[in-house]
Amino acid sequence: DDLQHKSGRDVCSGGSDLRTPDIRLNRPTDSVVGNCPTEASPLVMADDEKYGNKMVISLTPRLYDYVLNNVREHEILKQLREETAISQIQVSPDQAQLLAMLVEILGAKRCIEVGVYTGYSSLAVALVLPESGRLVACDKDANALEVAKRYYELAGVSHKVTVKHGLAAESLMSMIQNGEESSYDFAFLDADKAMYQEYFESLLRLVRVGGVIVIDNVLWHGWVADSTVNDERTISLRNFNKKLMDDQRVSISMVSIGDGMTICRKR
Numbered sequence: 076d077d078l079q080h081k082s083g084r085d086v087c088s089g090g091s092d093l094r095t096p097d098i099r100l101n102r103p104t105d106s107v108v109g110n111c112p113t114e115a116s117p118l119v120m121a122d123d124e125k126y127g128n129k130m131v132i133s134l135t136p137r138l139y140d141y142v143l144n145n146v147r148e149h150e151i152l153k154q155l156r157e158e159t160a161i162s163q164i165q166v167s168p169d170q171a172q173l174l175a176m177l178v179e180i181l182g183a184k185r186c187i188e189v190g191v192y193t194g195y196s197s198l199a200v201a202l203v204l205p206e207s208g209r210l211v212a213c214d215k216d217a218n219a220l221e222v223a224k225r226y227y228e229l230a231g232v233s234h235k236v237t238v239k240h241g242l243a244a245e246s247l248m249s250m251i252q253n254g255e256e257s258s259y260d261f262a263f264l265d266a267d268k269a270m271y272q273e274y275f276e277s278l279l280r281l282v283r284v285g286g287v288i289v290i291d292n293v294l295w296h297g298w299v300a301d302s303t304v305n306d307e308r309t310i311s312l313r314n315f316n317k318k319l320m321d322d323q324r325v326s327i328s329m330v331s332i333g334d335g336m337t338i339c340r341k342r
């Protein structure tokens with residue numbers, strides 16, 4: 076049913092204007108079978124002529140397995156992921172690796188995470204921070220934070236992490252009031268979606284010029300692009316993405332990894 080477009084058109088059985096790509100030739104074939112990825116053909120085409128029917132890769136389960144097999148996941152991260160996998164709310168290993176890579180590229184020393192849960196993404200960041208580095212980890216869930224703290228200890232990084240238990244909006248505001256504006260290099264936002272704009276405004280104050288803010292779930296199960304889905308969180312994310320697109324205070328790059336992440340660099 077997911078594959079059935081609400082208009083009644085089966086988007087994966089193909090329309091007359093959609094052709095399946097020939098991967099070997101890296102160009103479309105003439106056969107008309109659709110625009111949805113299959114294991115044999117993970118390429119999909121933008122179906123708008125203005126993009127020149129550009130072909131892009133779309134992950135199938137087999138291809139995603141391949142991606143995951145090419146992630147260098149630290150043993151302690153694997154252990155944490157396996158212990159808490161049931162929740163399905165933590166970032167994926169390839170996302171965590173990208174966050175850590177961004178921190179390394181930036182040479183970040185001071186980081187913030189909003190939405191820590193049991194610590195998977197924050198641990199990935201803490202592991203690559205220098206010994207003098209600091210990560211402020213904000214979450215309102217005391218039980219989840221206990222698990223996170225246990226793993227920071229196990230990984231030998233707890234001296235780099237300051238856990239802030241409470242409402243993230245208040246934690247961020249207290250950091251601002253504490254004179255910490257423009258003193259952070261990197262922030263990761265992954266908490267309640269309806270509050271994203273407010274968190275983003277605070278993070279923008281806390282991060283220095285040239286610093287990076289990464290926002291998770293910007294594609295929100297794909298619902299942001301489905302005009303028939305209009306629940307509160309989807310609308311929030313859609314509005315947030317729209318505002319960010321026009322926000323000249325940052326450069327942006329929306330990346331279709333995991334549930335979608337936008338990387339922002341403060342100008």
Ligand SMILES: C[S@@+](CC[C@H](N)C(=O)[O-])C[C@H]1O[C@@H](n2cnc3c(N)ncnc32)[C@H](O)[C@@H]1O
Pocket residue numbers: 164165166189190191192193194195196197213214215216219241242243244265266267
């Ligand atoms: C998607 S999970 C974070 C996952 C984590 N980044 C990871 O990859 O392991 C979202 C977290 O945001 C926290 N959260 C939701 N609303 C919050 C709020 N108002 N203040 C602080 N934390 C909040 C939840 O308690 C939850 O742990």
